[in-house]
Amino acid sequence: MDKGAESQGYSQQPEQQGYNKPPTYTGELPTAGPSYQHYEYPQQHYEYPQVVTQTGQHPQYGQNVHAAPLQPMVIQEPQDPPPSDYLALSIFTTILCFWPLGIAAIVFSVKTRNSFQRGEYEKARISSSNAKIFNIISIAVGIFLWVIVLIAQLAWIIPLAFLLSIVRN
Template sequence: MSYGNQGGGGYGSQPPGGGYGQQPPSGGGHGGGYSQQPPSGGYGSQPPGGGYGQQPPSGGSYGGGYGQQPPSGGDFGGGYGQQPPAGGNPPDNYLVAAILTTVFCCFPLGIVSIVKSTQVNSKWQIGDFQGAALASEEAKTWWKRSLIAGIIWWVLVILFCVVMFGLLAASFPSMSQ
């Protein structure tokens, strides 16, 4: 294929021996087909023996191909790409509780809760159902810890304010005289 008058060495010329994966006409009466590889070994031909690397044997216990998956053992925990459990919905991620306890209670523990709660859906989507359930439980644990720490903090703040107000009131003489 050529675009305009480009002569012998322009941009439209093909290198000798085939070209960039170009297929010769198939000769089946259909015009030019793509059913044969060029015999001369152009840029699109494959090396002898198959491909550019050996593929693992396909008769093993896992199936063949790249990215093999470990056996699952029948339960829903283990490898990726498995079918979801009977419920079909991901476990609760507790994201709202994590955000609220982060804002109103204890910031450091709430951040851990937010991180764990965001892992639930992503693990569920890739098929790690056991990991999603574990992340859900950890998110619940961390937002509860944040809530408890926040309650303790606010009780201490209120007690401190009451004590300081009492000390300040006792140090000033009464104005009723």
């Protein structure tokens, strides 16, 4: 290192294997007035990655370093296809049949999907079965209620039509 750099306040750190640290500056700032004071810059600490070669030594510049091979990752695929969630049927029974049981069917349909995605295949199968049962019961109750409403309307319309025919005559 030359003396000109030392006289300006630069100090050269000793070189380490393969890595050069930047020079640090300690010295006085130029004085342009009474407000400037002597200031020492804080030392900067650099941490370099610790790489070790197969021989157990730190690598030199230009030496090839090989990373350890990655371990294979095993993903467990389900053996069976996902159980049916009956979501479309559940929405249909909620709108057109008996809505309280249709809502319960929607809840079980969503549980079927979530359980299958988490890998809980037995819970997914049970939720699928429950959604199917609630859909069937909702359809049956809905058909029964539609028939009752139709009979009630006919029971009201037929006597009314009979009365109207008597009044006209």
